[in-house]
Amino acid sequence: MFILSILFFLIGIVLTAGGIWLLALDGSPYYVISGVLLLAVSFTLRRHRVIANALYAVLLLGTMIWSLWESGFDWWPLASRMGTLLVLALPLLIFVGRKGRVSQRLLLPVWGICAVATLSPLAMDDPTAIKGTMADRVVNPSAATGLMGDSEWHAYGRSNLGQRYSPVNQITPDNVSDLELAWQYQTGDVKGPKDVGETTYEATPLKIGNALYLCTPHNWLVALNADTGEEMWVYDAKVPPESQRQHQTCRGVSYLPTEDESKQNIAKKQTQPAQQLASMQCDAQLFLPTSDARLLAVDPETGARCANFADDGVLDLMHNMPFKQSGYYYSTSPPLVAGGKVIVAGAVNDNYDINSPSGVIRAYDAKTGQLQWNWDAGHPEDTSPIGPDETYAVSSPNSWSVASADEELGLAYFPMGNRTPDQLGMYRSPADEKYSSSVVALSLETGQPEWVQQFVHHDLWDMDTPAQPVLLDLNTDKGVEPALVVPTKQGDVYVLHRGTGEAIFPITEEPAPQGAVPGDFTAKTQPTSAISFKPDPLTEADMWGATPIDQMLCRIEFNSLDYKGRYTPPSENGAIVFPGNFGVFNWGSVAVDPKRQVMFGMPLYLAFTSTLVPKDQELGETNQGEQGLNENAGAQYAVEMAPFLSPLGVPCQQPPWGYVAGVDLRTGKTAWKHKNGTVEDLTPLALPIKMGVPGIGGPIITDGGVVFMAASVDDYIRAYDLNTGAQIWQHRLPAGGQATPMTYLNSQGEQMVVQVAGGHGSIGTTIGDYVVAYKLAK
Template sequence: MRVLTLLIGAVLALIGIAVAGLGIKLAWLGGSWYYVLAGALMVASGICLVRRKIAATWLALLLLAFTLVWSLWEVGFDFWQLVPRLMTFIVIALVLTLLVPALHGNRRLLGAGPRGVVCLALVASIAGIGYGMFQPHPTVVAEPGATAKVIAPEAGVADGNDWTAYGRNTHGERFAQFDQINKANVKDLQVAWTFHTGDMAINGAEYQGTPLKVDDTVYLCSPLNNVFALDPITGAQKWKFDAHIKETPANAGWKRCRGVGYFDADKATASATPAAGGECRQRIVTTTVDARLIELDAKTGKLCESFGENGVVDLLKGIGPNTDGSYYLTSAPLVAGDVIVVGGKINDNLKTDEPSGVTRGFDVRTGELLWAWDARNPKRGVPLPEGELYPKESPNFWGTAAFDEKLGLVYIPTGNQTPDFWNGNRHEGSDEYNDSIVAIDVKTGVDAWHFRTANNDMFDYDVSAQPILYDLPNKEGGTTPVIIAMTKRGQIFVLDRRDGKPVFPVEQRKVATDGVPGMRISPTQPYSQLSVGAEKLKESDMWGATVFDQLLCRIDFKEMRWEGEFTPIVEGQRTLIYPGYYGGINWGGGAIDASTGTLIVNDIRMAQWGRFIKREKAKEIGLKPSTEGEYSEQLGTPWGVERSMFVSPLGVPCFKPPFGTMTAIDLTTGKTKWQVPMGSIQDAPVHGIVPGVNMPLGMPTMGGPLVTKGGLTFFHGTLDYYIRALDNDSGKELWRGRLPVGGQGAPMSYVGRDGKQYVVITVGGATRTNTNDNRGRIARRGEIMRQAVLTTC
């Protein structure tokens, strides 16, 4: 026993010295003094234990009490914040209490009885924390028994039993009025059918699509832009179209197809007719990662030869020389009446002189270019004369647009002029239209209004989510037609879609402006009354799996530049970036329960850091340039940029959980009804180690939700291998189903010819892990799963 106390005491003292030493550094940086005092108590307790004095146990209990008081003062009863603060010291106190019989001194207050009570309390605390680690901890708890009031009973009915556009309709609602699957029977969901595309989701090919269902066919695309038509009841393939995409240096590591469009000439109002013989009266519209716009006969999968040149339009026309393939498309095209609206993806951060970000409208029947909208020439509208090129370096639109058929307006979300982190070379139109919602006349291509969600963007805060159009009840007893713009900043702007004026208040707040010479930095930025996960980080928000990496994260935080969101990047010193450039709310967007006016949206909460670096120095230290990695050259600007995730030495985020949530906002009041963590650590590798336990910490999310009138929100864009159904009124998880691999798309739902409701999801692997391993056994065989589930009752 003497050797044991000597060993434990020495280790405790050494750990205490390290904690105190690092604590002194933190305090010198202006941080908390707690760690200095805690380290000193650990050292004193360790020395007493080496000397076998009972004071060691009293000091350990004092340290625990001191830590408890400090923790509650700093973070209140936030469970995940308390765990790393308390667990280490509870274990220390338990060990030293168990060692009391081997120690010298007055044991009257720590006799067998009291000691047993203390040990029991400490063990119970450990057990309680252990239990709590496997329970969800909502950030906003729903009011008990609260039920959303139905204010639009007929919502969704006009769309029938189908899902005819990326967001179910051109309003992007992602709401299905079906209630066959509901809160009472969702637990009975079973797999109905599985379809394998045969395209492997590896080497940059990501399955992020949402299928369509029209009449008696499901349509979907793979990351290689192959299109499939399936029987919606059995999953049997009806036809396949092979796009035969051309691989370029840019798309070699970035292949996506988030969805296709649909056009029905028999239901269109225009008098024009499609090809003779009745072919292509119903059409599938798709784009490719080698910049083509294609139309297929929805019945046969054959090219519509009357469209473009034998069914294909070359989207590089007017873009200019593009030898590196830096212009291509990944998101679902919008079919706005008789017009197809497409934007394009442009590589971030590699260089200046990137292609135009022009948005174009094409005749859905002929493929004729009807109009073109560009931020550098926003009022032109008409296409360029033959042989001319659209101006380079304009903000692009790479997500999916929305369309109001009554107003005749298309709403596009824009990005910014690249490179993202250096904005000293921005053009006037780029500054005016970056990170905006732009309302474009579908007939003329001229913008009616625009609203900027960020001023002088310098953090890749592209607006990429499809906007949601909704008729919001107003105080006068009518409705206001609004557009809901969800942003990477976590700000949610609700605007009157007739003129772009805010319906929920927006204010311009002052931000830091101390950047490097040449940067264009706005002194203010817009902030909405509605936001998700956009709170300013502070030192007490720093986290870690243990007290030790939490301390190191605090030091890193204090050493970084951080005056709040939009703190400019400089050379040398790291600048914290939060919300991060992945979001907030990324391309997955949200959904609205149109029957109750409840907006439901998932988000990402991952901080990053960045700093400018001379390209010569980056080369010296071996940084490898890329568009998405930890170093980008930004050729044509004064600086390269080095950036990374803000994580602890153990590889876990340096800031408090959750790292991804699902949030419900009542748009009739602006109140957040509930907010719950989404996803567990079960399948998320850290340094190659997969935890394998369902601990619902709340992980970064991708894709978007599906909301149904059955009172359910379906979601599967987490880092673990599950699809979940949440209660729309409380956020409580009512069911989850295990998948073969992770998913990234948004679910969709329809009622088949058999009268049953189906929920269909794309399952091809978790997102952006820089490995093919998490694609799973099925995916590695090239059998990417598409799954439908239904009730068994």
């Protein structure tokens, strides 16, 4: 009992001191009261056991009442409040001795009541879930799904429509359990000691003929046999290491078909490295963006560079840039190939320097590499090819994600980011303000902007539009309309007419918090869509932790930081950004079934903190990455960003943090929503507890009614029933699956599902270099 008494004393001291601090911040008085009661238990335990147990019974009962009042019968919030106290009560109940029977009879019933109350939510429905069924009907049986054959996957989202939908339907909810590993391949490209933290494997392969084409983080282009996974050739772009890059990744390559579309490119096994082959005149072409700001054109059959494109198959994307700092500009996403052009956008490092390269979008002749037009959000009306002695606008808003195109309308759709620095708006021009954090429709022929729809006004939160727009023809009350679906970081899903940009589902303006730093301002209102997964505002009761101590510390931090809800402006004091920088949706976008007109998405909820640091104080070491302290060279503030975590490194807000959700796009209603993923790879004990965890990546939908997705921070690929959202299959991956899968028919007519598994440096999933393929067992 002496050791237990000391333990109660130490916990009591911490809770009392922290509780006083929290109370001074207008927080809950519970921690002061519980700390004082634990001190009283400690002092009375050795000589007045009956009193000690009675006091502990009062603490248990009071904690249960307070917990139910704050969280209701929700398992994780309730268990985190009650769990530690229930465990600490066990020695009081077990080691009673002959004189402890009376005290045991006092404590045991209370302990039993509290234990039952804590465990009872396990037998109840998840209060965060939405249970339902998607309307099971085909609305548009002739819906366009892309121009290639059903067995192909010719672009990042399968086609330039970005639907991530395949007409292949051999795998169904009834037979998906028969999926087994067909083959596995390792690229040999792994994260090295000199790589930046966010070295990630996010590639989705293309399938053309009987070959798969994918890129690796260090920009190797790999060709595999689609039947067997056998390596055909590898082109290594020889990208040098660069510590100034924020990202070392490649999401995919792009494809220009042959003029004779009946020809199919089938990769042939090479006996020497592809980059050593002599360049050649190419019929079809693959385009590989590199992290040292080049665009390479490569022959699909051999891996040789295409001599007809640019400078012997190499286009330098730093041309005409106003600033050319190494590592500040590169393309992480595949370019758009449409209208005879290859259209390239790029990422500009966030918060490094106010004088950075431009975010210009450029269209080149897909065969020759000659510049056709350039659209720079800093000079949006002048799209004629830039002169040799001219430069693009400094640090103009960029488009780092994947674009889409409607060639019948002659429009390309680009999700737009922000002008760096992200958290400081005083450096932006009127043109920057108009086009940042939006989707813009550009003419494929001229690059002229046809329309723009902004999703955040005067963005101070890095809420750039991260996801590829999805195109489908949508049945509405007005008839069939050409629609565009755009998910955003702040949780809204916008459905727009892709010809005009007008809203199909209403967009409203809501009042926004005010209070920017001197010299800046905040928008008075912010838009929101009628289809939205935006979270409810955080409260102190939402703070969470594994023990009462880290729960209390999260509450102290919550009450110490600025927080007025979504769009709380950044400040010197520090502000909570929720949704955080990962966003509710990110580059994985959503998948849409154009025939049933339904959507599958993976909303996640993880708060961040953002602090502006004046340059007139000592900064210390700045970080080269999106998280940590970024210098913002030339600006009056540096910025420090981080996930909002407890001292134990878990999110301060209570779970679930990640879901899967289904939406009927005809009505805008969410049909179902379920927590997704387990903590198996987040805990030392590897417990597969379904908690609802964050994820980075995206889903695909098949005509068989099955959705495939990995993405979550546990190393699994999963299948879901599109009708109900129920998980119906999973398979353990050899590394993190932070890439969007794809599916196709092999040469034997068998449906294959392929997932790249290489992990993600920022979120700490298992690093690897794997490509895995599944098919139904025979």
